[in-house]
Amino acid sequence: MAQTSAQRQADSLWQTVTTRLRATLGPVEHATWIEPLTLVGVEQGTASVAAPNRFFRDWVSERYLKRLQEAFSTELGQATAVKLTLSKANTSANAQTEHGPQPSANPAPSVQHWQPRLNPRYTFAEFVVGSSNQFAHAAALAVANQPGEKYNPLFIYGGVGLGKTHLVTALGHQLLADAGRPRKVLFMPAEFFMNELISSLRRDRMTEFKEKFRRADALILDDVQFLAGRERTQEEFFHTFNSLHADRHQIVLTSDKVPRDIPDLEERLRNRFESGLIADVGAPDLETRVAIVQKKALAEGLEIPDDAILYIAQNVSSNVRELEGCLTRLAAFASVNHAPITLAFARQALHDLVRRQHTKPDVEQVQRAVAEFFHIRLSDLKSKRRTQHIAFCRQVAMYLCRKLTESSFPLIGAHFARDHSTVIHACNLIERRAANDPAFRQSIDKIERRLTSASQANP
Numbered sequence: 345m346a347q348t349s350a351q352r353q354a355d356s357l358w359q360t361v362t363t364r365l366r367a368t369l370g371p372v373e374h375a376t377w378i379e380p381l382t383l384v385g386v387e388q389g390t391a392s393v394a395a396p397n398r399f400f401r402d403w404v405s406e407r408y409l410k411r412l413q414e415a416f417s418t419e420l421g422q423a424t425a426v427k428l429t430l431s432k433a434n435t436s437a438n439a440q441t442e443h444g445p446q447p448s449a450n451p452a453p454s455v456q457h458w459q460p461r462l463n464p465r466y467t468f469a470e471f472v473v474g475s476s477n478q479f480a481h482a483a484a485l486a487v488a489n490q491p492g493e494k495y496n497p498l499f500i501y502g503g504v505g506l507g508k509t510h511l512v513t514a515l516g517h518q519l520l521a522d523a524g525r526p527r528k529v530l531f532m533p534a535e536f537f538m539n540e541l542i543s544s545l546r547r548d549r550m551t552e553f554k555e556k557f558r559r560a561d562a563l564i565l566d567d568v569q570f571l572a573g574r575e576r577t578q579e580e581f582f583h584t585f586n587s588l589h590a591d592r593h594q595i596v597l598t599s600d601k602v603p604r605d606i607p608d609l610e611e612r613l614r615n616r617f618e619s620g621l622i623a624d625v626g627a628p629d630l631e632t633r634v635a636i637v638q639k640k641a642l643a644e645g646l647e648i649p650d651d652a653i654l655y656i657a658q659n660v661s662s663n664v665r666e667l668e669g670c671l672t673r674l675a676a677f678a679s680v681n682h683a684p685i686t687l688a689f690a691r692q693a694l695h696d697l698v699r700r701q702h703t704k705p706d707v708e709q710v711q712r713a714v715a716e717f718f719h720i721r722l723s724d725l726k727s728k729r730r731t732q733h734i735a736f737c738r739q740v741a742m743y744l745c746r747k748l749t750e751s752s753f754p755l756i757g758a759h760f761a762r763d764h765s766t767v768i769h770a771c772n773l774i775e776r777r778a779a780n781d782p783a784f785r786q787s788i789d790k791i792e793r794r795l796t797s798a799s800q801a802n803p
Contacts, residue, residue: 363668368785370780377408380395380400386424390424391424394428401428401430466510467514473632474632477626484498484511484512488518488522489518498621499618499620500622501602512564513564531564541580558584569600569606572772573608582616603618607769608769627663628664630657630658633656636657637667641653647684673694710745710749714744715741739770742760746771747792774788
């Protein structure tokens with residue numbers, strides 16, 4: 345039983361670490377290089393992570409080792425080294441890989457491989473229903489019971505870490521489990537769809553691409569906002585959508601915003617996204633957060649008193665991932681210190697996480713930080729000037745305002761004398777560049793760290 349509990353804690357830790365990395369790397373890079381890794385265990389300040397083959401191990405060691413170490417250290421609250429090993433289950437495959445063709449410096453997933461799998465932890469049984477997600481949950485259940493008949497497409501939108509991916513993954517699990525015949529269910533981030541398209545075009549395999557996607561019984565596409573501005577991908581998805589819909593095959597989509605607010609999305613796609621049912625997932629209320637903490641603590645085999653659970657739920661209100669992160673931190677601290685989890689223990693273990701929740705920067709602080717970082721005048725950042733450099737800095741500031749503050753698009757726009765559509769465009773533009781340009785992403789991270797440090801110094 346102790347081993348089972350330890351494995352659950354390791355699985356939870358790894359899920360939290362990889363979720364943190366996905367937020368910085370982007371879905372495609374994360375699916376390509378992080379998802380195939382597995383956490384073997386953590387012992388004496390070292391996390392052992394297994395890679396499927398030597399090339400994979402060497403590539404991750406060269407490019408992602410530091411990020412892995414930072415993520416583990418943050419989650420465990422102490423400096424943690426990462427040791428990359430080879431997966432024992434793939435020893436024979438390693439020899440083949442080492443002598444076979446190796447990926448290029450900028451690998452693209454092939455059509456047959458690299459398809460993300462449904463996370464086994466994301467089921468309807470593990471999903472906590474509250475007032476903020478009740479409608480979306482009911483819609484997902486209805487689709488799972490009558491795919492292609494009700495609500496096609498189903499479009500679920502909401503902020504980061506609120507349970508969209510969990511909900512549509514649970515839907516996918518039920519479609520597979522309830523099938524009277526084998527069903528082909530495809531689940532992937534939108535950027536993965538784009539990557540497969542590019543790979544198929546380059547290798548002249550479009551017939552194979554169309555066969556894969558247009559013959560699916562259900563297509564679940566996560567984060568469709570990333571289709572924005574990508575004309576060739578939108579065109580192919582338009583035809584894929586029409587083919588699936590005409591055959592009454594189910595289409596499920598998620599996004600961080602409603603279709604009409606996705607900039608640079610073709611009108612014909614927007615109309616099709618809006619032709620089905622649109623359901624939102626909001627931030628959980630206090631009662632739902634308490635239920636989430638209770639359920640996840642039970643699943644992890646953690647004994648947490650009610651007052652400690654209430655403390656976590658009251659002080660971590662941004663999203664479900666933050667709640668999961670708190671439980672992972674508590675489990676790690678309790679294991680290291682061989683101590684029971686009490687209210688006092690929770691306060692001590694989570695003080696920095698809770699403090700960050702209450703010390704978010706405001707729009708003015710973000711504006712000042714961006715102006716200082718890029719060495720421009722604050723007045724220029726807020727002005728009507730449209731020179732390329734000033735406009736770019738302004739877009740970065742808008743993106744960080746949206747990410748780090750609780751301000752709406754219209755409110756952010758008001759601080760820059762712009763309308764909300766300009767802010768939405770800026771956020772999507774910077775988000776795409778950060779996902780594809782590591783050097784630029786490091787600059788964004790540096791500004792964020794400055795803002796976080798300043799907020800913690802002046803709570």
